[in-house]
Amino acid sequence: MAIVFHKEQNYFSLTTNQTEYQIKIDRYGHVLHSHYGNIVNQDMSYLFSYEDRGFSGSPAVAGTDRTYSLDVLPQEYPVFGMGDYREGALELENADGSYGVEFVYKEHKILDEKYSLQGLPASYRNNNEKVSTLEITLMDDITQIEVKLLYGVFEEKDIITRATKVVNLGKEKINLLKVDSVSLDKNLEKELDVIHFHGRHNMERQYERTAIGNSMFSIGSHRGSSSHQHNPFMILCDKETTEAYGESYGVMLMYSGNFLGTVEKTQFNQVRSTMGIGRQGFRYPLEKGEEFIAPEVILSFSNDGLTKLSQNYHTFIKNNVVRGEYKYKRRPILINNWEATYFDFDEEKLLDIARESSEVGIELLVMDDGWFGKRNDDNTGLGDWFVNLEKIPGGLKNLTTKVNQMGMKFGIWFEPEMVSEDSDLYRKHPEWSINIPNRTGVRSRNQFVLDLSRADVRDYLVEQISAILDSGNIEYLKWDMNRSLSNVYSESLKPSEQGKFYHLYVLGVYEILERLTSAYPYILFEGCSGGGGRFDAGMLYYTPQIWTSDNTDAIDRLRIQHGTSFGYPINTNGSHVSAVPNHQTGRITPLATRGMVAMTGTFGYELDITSLSKEEKEAIKKQISHFKENYDTIHEGEYYRLSNPWENEVFTAWQIVSKKRDKILLNIIRTRQYANDPIFTVKLKGLVESSHYRLIGTDKVFTGASLMNGGWEVPRAKEEYQGFEFEFEVVE
Ligand code: GLA
16 A cells, blocks of 8 residues: 555655655644655654744644744645744635634545545546545644645556645634645755746747745736646756756646645745645635535656656656546547638638548548637627538538548537627626626627636536537537636625635536536547647646647747646647748748647647648648557657757757657757758667667667767758658667
């Protein structure tokens, strides 16, 4: 069993193949954090520090012992207001208006299964996997508030998940002001960096590595979605940690709404990091008997650098987060008409695209925005989920049949969470959108957000979407969300309950997705929010892939996909080959380069194939058969970053090693070229030193040791942004 309670020393040890997490119940019943990192096999509470320190007081239970302070001890779930002055994981307001609450250990359970969370996504156990749960209950005797700390231990995956429940067993209502999913305390032996992924629309998940100074570092979102601006994922690592060496910790929130992640270096050379829903816009009343569940956090530790940490997340998300038929099934190669036509299309145009696409081996036509209501631009029609018969006179039954007859599947775009001001739905139900009474809300893309905290709105959406899905053979659904929330207010909530809204909204999205994905298990869902504005593990539980960015420029994508790869496997990254000059940047890149970048993802096209030359279509045909041949290697293999596009302006390189380790794909994209080019090399990773690798297409054979320790020469580019792919296979 990976979870052991050491009774004599009163501590829990949670062990995975290579990591150990320890929780100590101390002499006063406080639940302290004694270790997370390499396996130690010893009670690590000997590192706790007891000194009389000025301005760090002692809790009542310690009496006059001035050396015992919750301001210094590392804690599992710190609370604001009772003498720990670091960032609190829990902030609550008691019925009398005070903040004080002090939790002590009450009981625990160890279960031979993975916990689940009502209404929220949570990672799960597959058959025969070694997964167990520890549930520790804490109690504040005076208020009768209970906190349950949940730990999921995935032994073979080196993953520990956490979640928190707060239960009000008292007699009166309390208000929750902050309920984090995790707090991690650590003594600082070395200088620490935090790696995080910031961005904007069209430039998501940009890598940044910052030294932790004597201040509070934070990332977060109060946009109602996890956002383009910050991803709910951060990595703490030693200053000297590299891709292949050193310690690193990952903290990933499995949630798609507001969040706050903090890292705080404290006065005594300790570091506390927290992650959870955050406080802004959150004030959650908990009536007597009610329970609040904070979302899951996925933790991992690697002692072998950042590549290993990323690979832990990749394996975990592929196997224990993503669900449904497409978890393992090959995803179809799609063509999306958005950049080909925008709103200006009709049935004939779609069929032309489908016909030419089927000839080159594309397998799925996705009809993007503009097929419904009076949606001829992005100012109108959201909410009116009825086919626009002017554009598609025969309706969806007829269109899908024709597309299917060409040997293609058919997919469709929805933006369910929104309503246009100019729509029949808004005219009929203005109260269904979230606007503060007597005020006109912030317009964004001239649309408002629907009140998904209301069951009637959710039912309406499920009904409307189902009617469309039932009206033809639809096998793919792109779920978009194209604005941030603001002016939040729900008519269905009391004034004292408005602070629940942001969270109820996310639960509403999850509920609709749960209903639809279980009613239509054969449909491939792709998440989207203006590209990658809601790219998180919460959404991946419902949608196995997410459109990575509206920016399809192959060179910008190198940075976007590089950042995304730290936490998320490449088969979750929606990525398409688009036209040149690129619509977002105006950049011209070779078709082969665009193909290589898009293939490091779900792979598809987003261009007007009917306007391409014969040669281009031939080249696409070859790309597609190449992708199909290498699908397993790409989607099931191990991904290695070989360069950092933030540090290397000359080239970006990455590599994939097939699951059986018999095939290697090496990609190098030149991002800069010089006259009389200097020599650049790149070292491969993850090979077996003594194995022999043949460069496919030649009879040249190299040892793993030579490719990893000597490296491979980066070719000279003959044209701007040229990309190179080398395939190796093991010959003995
Ligand atoms: C968002 C998506 C795009 C496209 C448009 C349609 O921006 O990210 O891919 O679907 O909406 O309006």
